[in-house]
Amino acid sequence: MSGHADPPRVEDGRWHCPIDVARYDRNPVLDPHERVELALMTRYLTARNRHGVQRSACVLERLIRPIEDVLVVTRAPKGLRYDVVNLLVREMHQRQSAFWGWTRDTWTDVEAFNKPSSPQRHARHHVIAVAYFLNGYTDLHLHSGAYQYAYSLAVKIFGKPAVDASIERLCAELRAWGYTGAWLTRETPRALASVLLVNGSPHLEDLTAAVLERVRKGSLRPYLKRTFLALSTGLASLGILPEPLARDLKDGERFGHPDPLTGISPAWSAWCTRWLDTSTLNPTTRRSVFHLILRAGRWLSLVHPDVTGPEQWNRELAAAYVAAVDRLTIGQWTVAAQRPVGEATRSVSAGYKQQHLYAVSTFLQDCQEWGWIPRRFDPRRCFTTPRAIRAQIAPNPRVIQDDIWAKLLWAGLNLRAEDLPRGLWTDQGTRPNAARRPWYPLEMLRAIVLVWLFGGIRRDELVRLRLGCIRWQREDVGVVGSADALHRNAVCFLSIPTNKTGTAFAKPVDAVVGEAIGCWEHARPAQPPVVDRRTGEIVHYLFSYRARRVGQDYINGTIIPMLCRKAGVPEQDARGNITSHRARSTIASQLFNAKEPLSLFELQAWLGHRTPASTQHYARITPTKLAQAYAEAGYFGRNLRMIEVLVDQDAIKDGAAAAGEPWRFYDLGHGYCTYDFFDQCPHRMACAKCAFYVPKGSSKAQVLEAKAGLQRLLEEIPLTDEERAAVEDGVVAYDKLLTKLADVPTPAGPTPRQLAAHKRAELAVIDVSTGERTE
Numbered sequence: 191m192s193g194h195a196d197p198p199r200v201e202d203g204r205w206h207c208p209i210d211v212a213r214y215d216r217n218p219v220l221d222p223h224e225r226v227e228l229a230l231m232t233r234y235l236t237a238r239n240r241h242g243v244q245r246s247a248c249v250l251e252r253l254i255r256p257i258e259d260v261l262v263v264t265r266a267p268k269g270l271r272y273d274v275v276n277l278l279v280r281e282m283h284q285r286q287s288a289f290w291g292w293t294r295d296t297w298t299d300v301e302a303f304n305k306p307s308s309p310q311r312h313a314r315h316h317v318i319a320v321a322y323f324l325n326g327y328t329d330l331h332l333h334s335g336a337y338q339y340a341y342s343l344a345v346k347i348f349g350k351p352a353v354d355a356s357i358e359r360l361c362a363e364l365r366a367w368g369y370t371g372a373w374l375t376r377e378t379p380r381a382l383a384s385v386l387l388v389n390g391s392p393h394l395e396d397l398t399a400a401v402l403e404r405v406r407k408g409s410l411r412p413y414l415k416r417t418f419l420a421l422s423t424g425l426a427s428l429g430i431l432p433e434p435l436a437r438d439l440k441d442g443e444r445f446g447h448p449d450p451l452t453g454i455s456p457a458w459s460a461w462c463t464r465w466l467d468t469s470t471l472n473p474t475t476r477r478s479v480f481h482l483i484l485r486a487g488r489w490l491s492l493v494h495p496d497v498t499g500p501e502q503w504n505r506e507l508a509a510a511y512v513a514a515v516d517r518l519t520i521g522q523w524t525v526a527a528q529r530p531v532g533e534a535t536r537s538v539s540a541g542y543k544q545q546h547l548y549a550v551s552t553f554l555q556d557c558q559e560w561g562w563i564p565r566r567f568d569p570r571r572c573f574t575t576p577r578a579i580r581a582q583i584a585p586n587p588r589v590i591q592d593d594i595w596a597k598l599l600w601a602g603l604n605l606r607a608e609d610l611p612r613g614l615w616t617d618q619g620t621r622p623n624a625a626r627r628p629w630y631p632l633e634m635l636r637a638i639v640l641v642w643l644f645g646g647i648r649r650d651e652l653v654r655l656r657l658g659c660i661r662w663q664r665e666d667v668g669v670v671g672s673a674d675a676l677h678r679n680a681v682c683f684l685s686i687p688t689n690k691t692g693t694a695f696a697k698p699v700d701a702v703v704g705e706a707i708g709c710w711e712h713a714r715p716a717q718p719p720v721v722d723r724r725t726g727e728i729v730h731y732l733f734s735y736r737a738r739r740v741g742q743d744y745i746n747g748t749i750i751p752m753l754c755r756k757a758g759v760p761e762q763d764a765r766g767n768i769t770s771h772r773a774r775s776t777i778a779s780q781l782f783n784a785k786e787p788l789s790l791f792e793l794q795a796w797l798g799h800r801t802p803a804s805t806q807h808y809a810r811i812t813p814t815k816l817a818q819a820y821a822e823a824g825y826f827g828r829n830l831r832m833i834e835v836l837v838d839q840d841a842i843k844d845g846a847a848a849a850g851e852p853w854r855f856y857d858l859g860h861g862y863c864t865y866d867f868f869d870q871c872p873h874r875m876a877c878a879k880c881a882f883y884v885p886k887g888s889s890k891a892q893v894l895e896a897k898a899g900l901q902r903l904l905e906e907i908p909l910t911d912e913e914r915a916a917v918e919d920g921v922v923a924y925d926k927l928l929t930k931l932a933d934v935p936t937p938a939g940p941t942p943r944q945l946a947a948h949k950r951a952e953l954a955v956i957d958v959s960t961g962e963r964t965e
């Protein structure tokens with residue numbers, strides 16, 4: 191066996207296929223003579239009969255020559271050439287067919303591909319090259335497990351200079367964005383080589399998004415598929431692709447979830463899709479409404495299969511839908527695969543019910559407004575959220591406890607490289623025992639952490655901060671309307687991008703935030719600009735690395751758990767998980783409750799709220815401040831009165847007390863009350879002077895006050911509001927209390943009115959001066 195000379199593969203900087211299959215006899219059917227010769231050659235090969243093999247090769251030239259030509263191109267060593275020919279001759283003899291007619295499955299089935307124990311396994315690259323050049327099967331290397339040798343195969347087929355030039359060009363771009371390690375040096379060459387092989391050209395300019403997508407859809411492991419996103423971003427940056435690939439979705443998925451059109455009538459789906467294409471709502475809201483009206487369609491399919499369009503809705507159906515939403519449970523009206531196990535009977539949240547009603551109401555209103563359907567009823571009224579659901583919905587900013595927040599602040603300010611979450615890749619690959627590298631640099635994570643801890647901004651705003659978002663106050667500035675001055679570098683201004691409630695604005699933040707951002711901006715590799723989905727502007731995101739903006743979920747899913755780990759606090763407290771938004775309410779609450787607090791309007795401006803009504807929910811008074819205010823209000827004290835009590839110890843000692851004699855005397859000012867349960871007497875603050883009363887001028891009182899064993903104590907008497915008013919507010923309130931108690935019996939029995947009448951009667955009967963009866 192001998193090959194032809196290696197034909198030139200690169201002309202004018204372009205690679206050209208060195209094998210022209212048109213010049214070969216490609217009849218897939220073996221004639222009888224060829225069948226006999228194949229059998230003979232198989233025997234010669236087994237016996238290593240060189241002369242026999244050469245003679246058969248001459249007879250079977252239309253089959254052997256093309257193989258040898260390919261092996262010349264792939265620069266197969268002599269021994270390997272023998273093995274490849276040996277393998278393919280045996281396969282043709284066994285299958286009784288020429289390789290020209292083999293299908294992809296046949297090639298896949300060839301022994302060298304599938305059996306690790308095969309003696310010809312080392313020849314697999316060259317066998318694949320034969321299939322590649324002669325049968326046009328350009329994707330055989332994508333079989334499971336064969337991805338690893340894509341680069342070696344590409345070098346054999348295209349030549350090392352052409353392949354390396356393309357890889358280096360792409361890697362240089364990725365390296366500049368921050369890609370390093372095994373991902374760059376091993377996985378990127380493999381992924382790109384796979385794509386080049388499938389595309390049939392080593393040149394990047396020949397690549398298309400369709401080819402990349404085709405390779406990504408192959409039987410690659412999920413972590414390898416993610417490589418293609420970066421690959422496509424690099425190609426887009428080089429101007430080869432118009433834009434990077436979209437997220438990889440499985441068949442039947444939309445927006446990363448099982449196909450939402452499942453179980454819905456096609457007519458209703460068509461209406462929903464039409465609405466989605468027409469609506470001008472915010473993209474996030476639009477998509478949310480779209481999913482919810484599809485769920486309404488699933489409810490229609492189950493309960494009212496005859497209703498397939500919005501024009502069939504009426505008040506009655508709307509009322510039925512509101513009732514159904516009120517009883518909605520988790521997983522209902524969803525695609526079966528999405529239903530969480532064991533939660534089928536749990537009701538969905540009140541907020542989610544309200545979203546359902548809002549979505550259908552919006553959809554039907556729009557259909558009416560756009561003239562798609564006649565106005566038969568008012569969706570706004572018919573889909574009003576029931577009061578019982580509304581009552582459960584209230585803003586609930588969950589402030590993080592002071593001690594936990596202080597620990598998180600400490601953790602954020604003392605973040606170290608060893609605290610960072612580890613990525614998938616290592617310098618040596620993905621082996622679990624190798625030291626994994628952090629996916630993001632320390633400077634970037636420190637800046638994210640400090641913005642989260644001190645910025646009080648929304649998660650969406652944080653990840654969308656722009657490069658150059660910090661502005662320093664470089665000079666001392668006087669504060670308008672006061673003698674105070676804002677010292678330079680005391681604070682810096684953080685530019686917040688357009689958010690869900692307002693336009694872009696700047697807010698003052700601590701200098702530590704500006705310093706951390708400045709540090710990251712200094713270390714940040716140049717990144718390609720991207721389109722801001724909210725505003726449509728071309729922007730440079732601050733927290734962009736490896737050509738990708740940090741995701742929103744990264745804060746809740748990675749940053750906060752990392753901080754909690756370092757701070758030694760749990761990731762959740764009594765109010766739920768510690769999330770990015772809880773920092774916002776915590777900071778707002780602390781600013782509002784500070785020693786020199788921000789006013790409500792200042793806080794509104796700082797938080798970027800459109801109205802102060804939203805700010806009120808965040809400006810919660812802290813329990814400590816509330817407790818202090820409560821203590822200072824003296825509510826408990828002002829409802830108590832201290833009254834002096836005289837305890838006659840002599841009466842206790844000599845047994846008079848045990849015999850029923852009074853021993854405890856409550857000092858009423860004008861006299862003493864000897865009633866043991868004075869605090870329960872309704873007349874205690876306006877004594878009716880019942881039988882328990884001892885006037886101070888009386889001999890009994892004088893005897894008592896002269897006793898040596900008299901002990902003076904103070905006792906707290908709780909007051910009612912009217913009693914407190916009588917004590918504090920003067921004569922009018924006192925008279926009012928007297929009037930109220932006029933007919934209330936005293937502990938001795940008679941009411942004050944009866945006591946007064948009795949006294950008047952006594953005075954009428956005896957005139958003290960004359961001793962005569964008078965009126």
Ligand code: SF4
Nearest residue numbers: 863871877878880883
């Ligand atoms: S009414 Fe009688 S029991 Fe009540 S405080 Fe006066 S003296 Fe004491």
